[in-house]
Amino acid sequence: MNTLNTTVTSEAEQPEESTIPVQEERPAETKIDEGKTVGQPFSEDPKFKLRNVEVFYGQDRAIKNISLDIGRNEVIAFIGPSGCGKSTFLRCLNRMNDSIDICRVKGSLQLDDHDIYDPKRDVVELRARVGMVFQKPNPFPKSIYDNVAYGPRIHGLANRKSDLDEIVENSLRKAGLWDEVKDRLDATATGMSGGQQQRLCIARAIAVSPEVVLMDEPCSALDPIATAKIEELIAELSESYTIVIVTHSMQQAARVSHRTAYFHLGHLVEVNETNKVFTSPKHQLTESYITGRFG
Ligand SMILES: Nc1ncnc2c1ncn2[C@@H]1O[C@H](COP(=O)(O)OP(=O)(O)OP(=O)(O)O)[C@@H](O)[C@H]1O
Numbered sequence: 596m597n598t599l600n601t602t603v604t605s606e607a608e609q610p611e612e613s614t615i616p617v618q619e620e621r622p623a624e625t626k627i628d629e630g631k632t633v634g635q636p637f638s639e640d641p642k643f644k645l646r647n648v649e650v651f652y653g654q655d656r657a658i659k660n661i662s663l664d665i666g667r668n669e670v671i672a673f674i675g676p677s678g679c680g681k682s683t684f685l686r687c688l689n690r691m692n693d694s695i696d697i698c699r700v701k702g703s704l705q706l707d708d709h710d711i712y713d714p715k716r717d718v719v720e721l722r723a724r725v726g727m728v729f730q731k732p733n734p735f736p737k738s739i740y741d742n743v744a745y746g747p748r749i750h751g752l753a754n755r756k757s758d759l760d761e762i763v764e765n766s767l768r769k770a771g772l773w774d775e776v777k778d779r780l781d782a783t784a785t786g787m788s789g790g791q792q793q794r795l796c797i798a799r800a801i802a803v804s805p806e807v808v809l810m811d812e813p814c815s816a817l818d819p820i821a822t823a824k825i826e827e828l829i830a831e832l833s834e835s836y837t838i839v840i841v842t843h844s845m846q847q848a849a850r851v852s853h854r855t856a857y858f859h860l861g862h863l864v865e866v867n868e869t870n871k872v873f874t875s876p877k878h879q880l881t882e883s884y885i886t887g888r889f890g
Pocket residue numbers: 652657675676677678679680681682683684695
C-alpha cells in the first residue's frame with residue numbers, strides 16, 4: 596500500500612489519463628527465490644494441484660521446484676523467454692514427457708486429487724482427459740473425417756455410425772471448421788491449409804470430450820484470421836474445459852487467459868490474474884519481459 600500518496604487533489608488538478616496503463620509502484624521483488632512464486636499461484640477449486648515439481652533431462656534441471664494450481668474451467672497462459680521450461684512443464688500435465696528417455700519428473704502432480712504419475716494410471720485414458728494441441732499442426736495422413744473420428748473410435752465412444760457422425764460434426768463445428776469442410780470430409784487432411792489443419796487438430800483433441808486442453812503455441816504458424824478463430828474457440832471452450840496455453844504473444848495471453856504464469860530459467864517467478872500481470876507485475880523479471888526488455 597502506498598502510504599505516501601495521501602494528498603487530496605481537486606478534479607482539475609488530476610493528471611490527464613494516459614492510454615498506457617501506468618504502474619503505480621515499481622515491482623517489489625527483484626531476486627528469484629527458488630520455490631517461491633509471487634502473486635497467486637493457488638486456486639480455490641483446483642483441477643491440477645502441482646507441488647514442488649522438478650524436471651530433469653539427464654543431469655540438467657529444467658524445472659526448479661514449481662508449485663501451482665490450475666483452476667477448473669480456467670484459461671491459464673504460460674509465458675516466458677525461450678528455453679525457460681514452458682513446454683517441459685506443460686508436458687508434465689499429461690505425461691507427454693514419458694516418451695523422452697532422459698526425462699525424469701519429481702514432485703507431486705495431481706489431477707482431481709489423483710496422482711498423475713501413479714504407476715497404475717492408464718496413460719491412454721489420462722491423455723483422453725487431458726488432450727494436447729501442438730505448435731505445428733500434426734494431422735494424421737487420413738481423411739478429415741477419420742482424423743476426428745480416431746479418438747472416439749479407439750475409446751469406444753460411439754456404437755453406431757450415426758453417433759460417430761454426430762461427434763465428428765459437433766467437434767468440427769466447435770473448432771469453427773464445419774462449414775469449410777462439410778462437403779469434403781473424405782478428403783485427405785494433409786491437403787488443408789495450415790490454419791485449417793490446426794483447427795482440425797483442435798477438433799480431434801476435443802472429439803473425445805477431454806476435461807483439459809493443453810495448447811503449446813497453437814497459433815504461432817497461423818495468420819491473424821486463423822489466430823482470431825482459435826482465440827474465439829478458446830473463449831467458447833473455456834466454458835466447459837480447463838485450458839493451458841503456452842504463447843509468445845503477450846496480446847494473445849491478455850486476450851484469452853484468466854491468469855498468466857511467468858516462467859524464467861526453469862523457475863515460476865510470478866502468477867496472477869492476467870490484467871494484474873500486465874499492468875502491475877510484482878516481480879522485476881516479469882516487468883522486464885512484458886515491457887520487451889528481454890526474451
Ligand atoms: N528433449 C529434451 N532433451 C534435453 N533437454 C531438453 C529437451 N527438451 C527441452 N530441453 C531443455 O529444457 C529446457 C526447457 O526447454 P523447453 O522446451 O521446455 O522451453 P520453452 O520455454 O518451451 O522454450 P520455447 O519458448 O523456445 O519453446 C531448455 O534448456 C531445453 O534445452
